Amino acid sequence: MRRLAAQALKRASSPTSRCESWRVVPPTPADFCDILWMTSIVGYARVSTSHQSLDQQHDALTAAGCTRIFTDKLSGVRDDRPGLVALLDYARAGDTVVVVALDRLGRSLSGVIRTVETLTESGVLLRSLREGIDYATPTGRMLAGIFAALAGYERELMHERAAAAREAARLRGRHTGRPSKLSKDQIRQARALRESGEPISDLVRSFGVSRASIYRALQSAELMALDLPSDAVAEKVVS
Numbered sequence: 245m246r247r248l249a250a251q252a253l254k255r256a257s258s259p260t261s262r263c264e265s266w267r268v269v270p271p272t273p274a275d276f277c278d279i280l281w282m283t284s285i286v287g288y289a290r291v292s293t294s295h296q297s298l299d300q301q302h303d304a305l306t307a308a309g310c311t312r313i314f315t316d317k318l319s320g321v322r323d324d325r326p327g328l329v330a331l332l333d334y335a336r337a338g339d340t341v342v343v344v345a346l347d348r349l350g351r352s353l354s355g356v357i358r359t360v361e362t363l364t365e366s367g368v369l370l371r372s373l374r375e376g377i378d379y380a381t382p383t384g385r386m387l388a389g390i391f392a393a394l395a396g397y398e399r400e401l402m403h404e405r406a407a408a409a410r411e412a413a414r415l416r417g418r419h420t421g422r423p424s425k426l427s428k429d430q431i432r433q434a435r436a437l438r439e440s441g442e443p444i445s446d447l448v449r450s451f452g453v454s455r456a457s458i459y460r461a462l463q464s465a466e467l468m469a470l471d472l473p474s475d476a477v478a479e480k481v482v483s
Contacts, residue, residue, distance in 0.1 A: 283338040287313040288331050290320060290348045301344045304373060308342050320351030328359070337367030345374040354398050361395040364388055425453050431461045438462055 287305030289298045294317045305313050314334070316327035328349075335341055341363060343349060350356040363370055369379040370388075378384040426434065434447055447458045 283340070284311055284336075285309045285340045285342060286311065286331065286335060287342045288315075288328065288348060289313060289344065290316040290318070290325070290327070292319050293317065301348070304344050305342055308371070308373060310342055320347065320349070320355060323350075323355065323358070332359075332362060332366075335363065335366060335368045338369075340369040340371055340380070342371045342373065344372075346372050346377070353394075357391055357395045357398055360388075360391045364392065425457050426451060426461050431464055434458060434461050 285308070287302075287308070287310035289301035289305060291298055291301075296317070298315050298317070302313060302315075312334075314327040314331040316325040318325050331341065346356055349359040360370060364379075370384075371378045371380075377387055379388050430451060434451065437447060437450075438444075444455060444458055448455055451458065453461075
């Protein structure tokens with residue numbers, strides 16, 4: 245309904261639909277009132293267990309002007325909370341999401357940052373009552389920039405940790421990434437069949453894998469024939 249109303253207002257404010265005898269009628273104050281009316285203030289409340297009560301958060305969010313409140317009775321560690329998923333799906337650009345405290349969005353700092361980043365990318369404002377954060381104010385927008393920087397920093401740390409783990413495994417001769425779909429014997433057999441003139445399409449049917457897997461297997465067979473280290477072979481085979 246809100247999406248249809250936004251489309252109708254966009255058509256109503258376009259020059260082509262508001263022309264009368266080739267005269268463009270400017271938007272009226274009522275149009276801007278419609279725009280304000282279409283934005284919503286929605287709340288999100290969460291407790292960790294079903295034995296805890298949401299009443300206190302619900303009262304605080306209602307007092308803050310929330311017209312709709314999404315709730316969860318689940319641990320903040322989980323990102324697949326039904327109430328949070330429904331909130332992210334419902335909120336539109338210009339809406340304001342209100343929480344009693346930032347820790348209601350997630351139990352860990354990284355979880356809170358991911359949720360805040362999702363809201364910001366959608367053009368949704370955030371207000372936290374306990375911390376006094378309001379993205380509609382200059383201070384709130386500054387904090388939004390800090391959260392965005394923290395989100396980027398968190399992603400970089402994750403990439404660095406993954407790269408360090410792969411390097412440590414490579415130095416110990418361990419295989420990293422997805423396991424190969426073909427064993428070493430199958431790889432050697434595929435190479436022998438290919439050298440005897442077997443088409444790639446026949447190899448795909450014979451081994452029950454994709455063409456890409458066959459090509460990676462053949463490349464790996466060449467490296468194995470050159471007696472290269474096993475970690476180099478693994479890096480070539482893994483997609």
